[in-house]
Amino acid sequence: MSILVLLEQRGGLKACAFEALTAASEIARAVNQPLNAVFIGSAFDNADNLAGFGVSKVFAYADARLERYSSDTYVPIAADLARELGATVIVGSATALGKEWCASVAGRLDVELVQDCLGARWENGLRAQKPVYAGKVLSDVLVNSTPAMVSLRPNVVPVNKDNSPAPEVVRRSMPDLPIRIILKEAVEAPPGAAELTEAKIVVSGGRGVGGPEGWPVLQGLCDALGAALGASRAAVDAGWIDHAHQVGQTGKVVSPDLYIACGISGAIQHQAGMRTAKIVAAVNKDPQANIFKIADYGIVGDLFEIVPLLTEEIRKAKS
Amino acid sequence: MTIGNGVLLILIIAAHAIFFRRVIQIFRFVRLGQGALPVDRRMRRIRNVLVKGFGQRLVLRTPAGLGHAAIFWGFFVLTYGTLEGLIAGVIPGFSFAWMGPFYWFMNTCQDIFGIVVLIALTVSLFRRVVLRPKRLEGAFWHTVDALVILLLIAVLIKAFYAMRILHPKPGFTPVADVARAVMIGVLPGGPEKYLGSYAALEWVHNLVVLAFLVYIPYSKHLHIVTALPNLFFREDYIPGRIEKLNLEDETAERFGVIQVTDYSRKALLDVAACTECGRCQEACPAYETGKPLTPKEVVLGLKDHLFEEGPALLANREAEPRRTLFGEVITGDVLWACTTCRACEEVCPVEIRPMSKLTGVRQARVLMEGDLPEPAQLALRNIETQSNPWNLPQETRGDWANGLGVKTLAEDANAEYLFFVGCAGSYDQRYVKVSQALVRILQTAGVSFGILGAEECCTGDSAKRIGNEYLAQMMAQQNVDTINGYGVKKIVTACPHCYNTIKNEFPQYGGQYEVLHHSELIRNLIQEGRLRLSPTASGRIAYHDSCYLGRYNNVYEAPREVIAAAAQPPAELSRHHALSFCCGAGGGRMWMEETLGTPVNVNRAREAASTGAEVVATACPFCMTMLSDGLKSLDEAAIPVKDIAEIVMEALPPVNG
Numbered sequence: 017m018s019i020l021v022l023l024e025q026r027g028g029l030k031a032c033a034f035e036a037l038t039a040a041s042e043i044a045r046a047v048n049q050p051l052n053a054v055f056i057g058s059a060f061d062n063a064d065n066l067a068g069f070g071v072s073k074v075f076a077y078a079d080a081r082l083e084r085y086s087s088d089t090y091v092p093i094a095a096d097l098a099r100e101l102g103a104t105v106i107v108g109s110a111t112a113l114g115k116e117w118c119a120s121v122a123g124r125l126d127v128e129l130v131q132d133c134l135g136a137r138w139e140n141g142l143r144a145q146k147p148v149y150a151g152k153v154l155s156d157v158l159v160n161s162t163p164a165m166v167s168l169r170p171n172v173v174p175v176n177k178d179n180s181p182a183p184e185v186v187r188r189s190m191p192d193l194p195i196r197i198i199l200k201e202a203v204e205a206p207p208g209a210a211e212l213t214e215a216k217i218v219v220s221g222g223r224g225v226g227g228p229e230g231w232p233v234l235q236g237l238c239d240a241l242g243a244a245l246g247a248s249r250a251a252v253d254a255g256w257i258d259h260a261h262q263v264g265q266t267g268k269v270v271s272p273d274l275y276i277a278c279g280i281s282g283a284i285q286h287q288a289g290m291r292t293a294k295i296v297a298a299v300n301k302d303p304q305a306n307i308f309k310i311a312d313y314g315i316v317g318d319l320f321e322i323v324p325l326l327t328e329e330i331r332k333a334k335s
Numbered sequence: 336m337t338i339g340n341g342v343l344l345i346l347i348i349a350a351h352a353i354f355f356r357r358v359i360q361i362f363r364f365v366r367l368g369q370g371a372l373p374v375d376r377r378m379r380r381i382r383n384v385l386v387k388g389f390g391q392r393l394v395l396r397t398p399a400g401l402g403h404a405a406i407f408w409g410f411f412v413l414t415y416g417t418l419e420g421l422i423a424g425v426i427p428g429f430s431f432a433w434m435g436p437f438y439w440f441m442n443t444c445q446d447i448f449g450i451v452v453l454i455a456l457t458v459s460l461f462r463r464v465v466l467r468p469k470r471l472e473g474a475f476w477h478t479v480d481a482l483v484i485l486l487l488i489a490v491l492i493k494a495f496y497a498m499r500i501l502h503p504k505p506g507f508t509p510v511a512d513v514a515r516a517v518m519i520g521v522l523p524g525g526p527e528k529y530l531g532s533y534a535a536l537e538w539v540h541n542l543v544v545l546a547f548l549v550y551i552p553y554s555k556h557l558h559i560v561t562a563l564p565n566l567f568f569r570e571d572y573i574p575g576r577i578e579k580l581n582l583e584d585e586t587a588e589r590f591g592v593i594q595v596t597d598y599s600r601k602a603l604l605d606v607a608a609c610t611e612c613g614r615c616q617e618a619c620p621a622y623e624t625g626k627p628l629t630p631k632e633v634v635l636g637l638k639d640h641l642f643e644e645g646p647a648l649l650a651n652r653e654a655e656p657r658r659t660l661f662g663e664v665i666t667g668d669v670l671w672a673c674t675t676c677r678a679c680e681e682v683c684p685v686e687i688r689p690m691s692k693l694t695g696v697r698q699a700r701v702l703m704e705g706d707l708p709e710p711a712q713l714a715l716r717n718i719e720t721q722s723n724p725w726n727l728p729q730e731t732r733g734d735w736a737n738g739l740g741v742k743t744l745a746e747d748a749n750a751e752y753l754f755f756v757g758c759a760g761s762y763d764q765r766y767v768k769v770s771q772a773l774v775r776i777l778q779t780a781g782v783s784f785g786i787l788g789a790e791e792c793c794t795g796d797s798a799k800r801i802g803n804e805y806l807a808q809m810m811a812q813q814n815v816d817t818i819n820g821y822g823v824k825k826i827v828t829a830c831p832h833c834y835n836t837i838k839n840e841f842p843q844y845g846g847q848y849e850v851l852h853h854s855e856l857i858r859n860l861i862q863e864g865r866l867r868l869s870p871t872a873s874g875r876i877a878y879h880d881s882c883y884l885g886r887y888n889n890v891y892e893a894p895r896e897v898i899a900a901a902a903q904p905p906a907e908l909s910r911h912h913a914l915s916f917c918c919g920a921g922g923g924r925m926w927m928e929e930t931l932g933t934p935v936n937v938n939r940a941r942e943a944a945s946t947g948a949e950v951v952a953t954a955c956p957f958c959m960t961m962l963s964d965g966l967k968s969l970d971e972a973a974i975p976v977k978d979i980a981e982i983v984m985e986a987l988p989p990v991n992g
Contacts (some may be wrong), residue, residue, distance in 0.1 A: 250964065267710075284759075
């Protein structure tokens with residue numbers, strides 16, 4: 017009897033893996049069962065970054081053939097391990113990859129899975145908060161059987177660590193599995209596209225950037241904050257930046273912790289893509305700009321004056 | 336009867352057999368479509384044929400149409416002589432001389448129309464070969480086809496005059512007389528030496544006529560046969576309405592147009608009636624800005640497709656067409672480029688409706704395949720969940736009116752007008768200012784009105800035009816139920832898309848109201864003296880027509896009169912009224928990316944800026960967004976875009992004076 021976390025990696029562990037560990041550690045405490053994790057990838061160095069979640073064992077399957085996700089390998093490995101450990105609750109992430117992985121494991125084990133949840137806890141069974149009707153309603157789902165599975169939406173559960181030690185590493189070799197799919201090549205999406213929707217901080221520029229030569233100023237702020245670079249439709253239509261960066265109704269919909277809009281007037285088409293950001297800060301020359309109506313913090317001024325000052329201060333504060 | 340007479344008789348019979356065989360086949364292709372050709376109200380149909388067909392009213396809207404009208408009318412006059420010639424070729428010595436004065440009159444007409452047609456042909460040839468207007472461009476064989484026809488007619492006319500020179504007929508025939516006199520006077524040896532024998536000319540004339548008869552139904556000149564029937568079987572349609580699909584029918588297995596036989600018979604007659612004149616292409620904003628869509632090619636593509644697949648489909652109605660309608664005949668880039676501006680339908684001289692050929696296919700893509708551009712999907716999902724395209728909370732829909740003293744119908748259902756605000760007027764901070772301006776105007780004029788607040792939903796216009804019939808019906812029904820619940824009689828709205836849907840589509844859901852666009856209501860208030868304005872000394876104002884207001888609903892003058900009363904008569908953009916150019920946002924294009932060609936809105940904004948206007952006036956939220964974005968990207972941000980209500984508000988007397 018134990019709790020199992022499916023750790024998602026692409027080279028290194030993804031942020032969502034730590035979110036899953038945070039939620040799972042609380043469940044483990046509540047049911048008083050040991051917390052285990054499974055890592056599947058090309059190589060496993062050490063378990064130091066898994067300290068602080070109360071994980072007792074991490075089962076590491078490292079093999080060059082396991083570098084990338086494949087349902088031929090990841091699904092049977094995780095499912096067999098869950099059976100072997102007698103897992104009562106299995107926690108994964110609701111990323112594009114995680115949704116497939118979790119669903120396949122649940123199918124193979126013939127257990128309940130609540131997909132794409134905002135949170136999960138133990139209360140007479142696994143309880144998960146799942147948005148339905150496109151987010152209009154938040155349903156509280158109780159799974160009254162075990163084993164039960166849940167996948168968590170990324171960027172929702174805040175990572176929480178304590179001072180518990182790093183887990184014991186159980187290294188396993190890759191089992192002999194029939195592999196029907198061989199991944200020959202993975203073509204990455206253009207930089208900016210993927211990071212934009214997952215970034216915790218987004219710095220966006222609009223018509224106020226003035227031209228393609230204006231971006232380095234915003235890129236400087238992005239680098240200082242570790243933020244992704246976004247743009248309004250006006251800037252994209254003008255040909256100043258690739259469409260992959262567009263935030264808005266017809267571009268990406270982002271909901272970062274912090275959204276900094278620079279030189280963006282904030283037309284409703286743009287707002288539709290960033291309105292769910294936790295905090296919105298805006299820099300604009302025009303005090304009447306619509307963006308100030310939805311901004312938590314606003315600076316009226318020229319972005320070419322304000323942004324370098326901001327970058328400088330953030331660098332100082334960080335160093 | 337000589338051998339020659341017999342041979343001609345056989346040729347006449349053969350040519351007619353080929354002609355009618357093909358024409359009947361084409362009408363059988365048309366019958367592959369759904370429903371029946373409409374035949375109600377015959378007198379109106381006959382009048383339509385007389386005015387728009389024989390009267391050439393729609394053709395004559397462009398200068399080149401004059402040439403067409405000359406050839407068209409000339410064709411009827413000359414056919415009199417052609418018929419006489421054909422009969423005389425079989426029965427030697429036959430003539431219509433027994434008709435007496437009428438014979439004399441027709442000979443006179445023929446002589447005069449002959450030269451008129453010849454001039455028109457020369458001009459047409461000059462246009463085709465030298466000027467080459469873009470709208471006449473097409474596949475190589477289309478041009479060859481047109482040239483063959485023009486040359487055949489030219490040969491006919493020349494043979495006709497040669498015959499009249501050699502063999503005059505009673506009548507006032509100045510052209511033939513002068514030509515004969517010149518030939519006799521100037522050329523030694525007389526006309527015979529140059530024109531050949533009369534008998535040979537008769538043969539040339541008759542053979543060319545028969546060749547023409549055989550060629551017609553296989554060429555672009557098929558329209559001689561199909562255009563007048565197309566005017567007769569005119570659909571009695573409301574331009575602003577896409578007919579409601581019956582989604583409740585549990586036996587229905589297909590919605591929208593999946594293959595060519597899913598079109599109505601009238602739609603198939605439409606494609607068979609196309610003359611390839613390209614007026615629709617010239618008017619199309621998608622074509623103008625470099626998108627792969629041209630309405631002309633949509634119609635011609637369907638025509639070729641129908642004629643190719645026709646024989647197999649006639650043999651077996653279940654036959655699988657060799658080419659798919661979507662993908663091969665109409666590609667996705669073509670399908671989704673349409674802004675539903677209706678310019679193509681407005682300009683077609685034989686009342687073909689190219690736009691509706693596309694909306695039917697959109698319905699099939701969305702309802703049957705769920706295949707539509709991704710950003711459009713997002714907007715529709717938002718409409719579905721929060722009944723507005725931006726996914727803003729439904730319960731805050733009425734927040735824009737806070738503090739303005741506006742009551743909802745829930746608070747007071749006795750208001751005379753329902754102000755239907757629309758999504759943009761409720762949520763888009765820019766257009767909220769227009770809603771607020773209209774409130775101020777209505778309050779100043781003492782108009783009793785209320786809003787629905789959070790009970791209002793999107794009308795479903797974008798959903799309908801994108802092809803999501805299901806969602807559109809849901810939105811319409813929900814609104815109609817709410818509005819009827821309050822017993823509303825009159826509705827005013829500042830959004831032409833809401834206006835069009837409420838006025839033209841809501842009646843299909845049980846919603847019958849008197850619907851006014853705010854330009855109409857404000858115009859009425861000014862005329863009734865309820866709104867006194869002191870025109871401000873503002874700069875030059877140019878007015879941009881909204882497609883859904885103008886071409887869809889014929890509201891052209893109200894906004895102009897309002898601007899004139901509040902400031903000064905507006906300047907016109909070079910394309911205006913019925914020939915106005917779309918802003919680029921209709922038909923759900925507002926919610927899609929514009930990745931092909933150049934932006935429609937920039938094209939229109941450039942045109943607006945070139946009027947030298949200091950203000951661009953609009954009467955539609957989409958037009959406002961598109962034009963202000965367009966002006967900004969042209970670095971013309973100094974030219975503000977204002978709604979007519981904002982211009983009126985500036986001319987209102989001060990609140991306490």
